Amino acid sequence: xxxxxxxxxxxxxxxxxxxxxxxxxxxxxxxxxxxxxxxxxxxxxxxxxxxxxxxxxxxxxxxxxxxxxxxxxxxxxxxxxxxxxxxxxxxxxxxxxxxxxxxxxxxxxxxxxxxxxxxxxxxxxxxxxxxxx
Amino acid sequence: xxxxxxxxxxxxxxxxxxxxxxxxxxxxxxxxxxxxxxxxxxxxxxxxxxxxxxxxxxxxxxxxxxxxxxxxxxxxxxxxxxxxxxxxxxxxxxxxxxxxxxxxxxxxxxxxxxxxxxxxxxxxxxxxxxxxx
DNA sequence: ATATATTTTTGTAATGATTACAAATTTAGA
DNA sequence: TCTAAATTTGTAATCATTACAAAAATATAT
Numbered sequence: 369x370x371x372x373x374x375x376x377x378x379x380x381x382x383x384x385x386x387x388x389x390x391x392x393x394x395x396x397x398x399x400x401x402x403x404x405x406x407x408x409x410x411x412x413x414x415x416x417x418x419x420x421x422x423x424x425x426x427x428x429x430x431x432x433x434x435x436x437x438x439x440x441x442x443x444x445x446x447x448x449x450x451x452x453x454x455x456x457x458x459x460x461x462x463x464x465x466x467x468x469x470x471x472x473x474x475x476x477x478x479x480x481x482x483x484x485x486x487x488x489x490x491x492x493x494x495x496x497x498x499x500x501x
Numbered sequence: 502x503x504x505x506x507x508x509x510x511x512x513x514x515x516x517x518x519x520x521x522x523x524x525x526x527x528x529x530x531x532x533x534x535x536x537x538x539x540x541x542x543x544x545x546x547x548x549x550x551x552x553x554x555x556x557x558x559x560x561x562x563x564x565x566x567x568x569x570x571x572x573x574x575x576x577x578x579x580x581x582x583x584x585x586x587x588x589x590x591x592x593x594x595x596x597x598x599x600x601x602x603x604x605x606x607x608x609x610x611x612x613x614x615x616x617x618x619x620x621x622x623x624x625x626x627x628x629x630x631x632x633x634x
Numbered sequence: 635a636t637a638t639a640t641t642t643t644t645g646t647a648a649t650g651a652t653t654a655c656a657a658a659t660t661t662a663g664a
Numbered sequence: 665t666c667t668a669a670a671t672t673t674g675t676a677a678t679c680a681t682t683a684c685a686a687a688a689a690t691a692t693a694t
Contacts, residue, residue: 418674419673420673442571442651483627484626493616514642516643548644553643577680640692641691642687645685649683650680651681654676657672658673664665
């Protein structure tokens with residue numbers, strides 16, 4: 369995918385920092401925190417500021433190309449995948465896995481008259497890698 | 502329900518503060534934050550410390566009589582209902598509603614070999630009260 | 635009942651994520 | 665090039681949460 373083009377399509381001027389941040393989010397698929405993104409990119413962009421990472425992610429969210437995962441820990445994680453999907457967080461190693469689910473099955477009849485904008489499914493436990501250790 | 506007894510059953514000594522905090526959680530059912538609990542109870546218990554609220558909720562969680570709802574906002578909310586259920590958060594008024602759901606419908610086949618301990622379903626949008634205003 | 639040990643509560647200081655804000659830099663337009 | 669607008673940066677402020685030790689309350693032993 370052409371990242372600069374993808375940003376432009378969503379009304380975001382493709383600056384160097386924005387391209388790098390989106391590229392990281394999109395390629396790594398590791399649901400990083402702001403700190404993880406910052407630490408990784410400051411090697412390539414020595415002048416990078418954490419504030420820029422915050423600003424940029426907020427912009428991405430406004431423009432609808434990034435979503436947040438607040439599975440716990442008072443630390444927000446970010447995700448470039450916008451399809452409805454859930455997350456599994458391993459309480460042992462901290463990794464976050466994507467899980468597909470079909471939400472139409474989940475009883476939503478209680479929410480009649482409500483305007484649903486966003487749905488998140490979070491599952492916590494231990495991943496198979498940690499279990500087999 | 503006899504709260505002192507309920508606490509004792511779960512290996513928690515029923516001190517005055519603990520009873521009051523659990524009582525608030527159980528009766529109000531409003532998924533309060535630490536700050537909400539503190540502000541409400543400090544009228545009745547003028548010497549109450551916010552640290553006590555934190556300590557007490559952590560103890561309740563350890564003993565399995567309280568769960569957390571981290572739907573967003575970097576502010577943890579607490580819940581005395583321990584049955585599996587989801588939450589709807591109104592982005593307009595901030596209220597959190599309980600929603601029942603049948604989790605067996607949600608595709609969990611991807612999590613074979615994983616040990617699932619906890620599941621949360623979060624829905625965001627606008628509640629009917631805010632929509633009809 | 636008194637002294638002692640244990641538990642609980644409290645207050646203050648520290649931590650860590652996030653935001654506010656203004657200056658510096660970069661980019662775009664005349 | 666010169667000027668205006670947008671973007672980035674660094675520092676300070678904010679806010680939830682935790683660490684920690686002293687104070688208070690409760691339980692236990694003499």
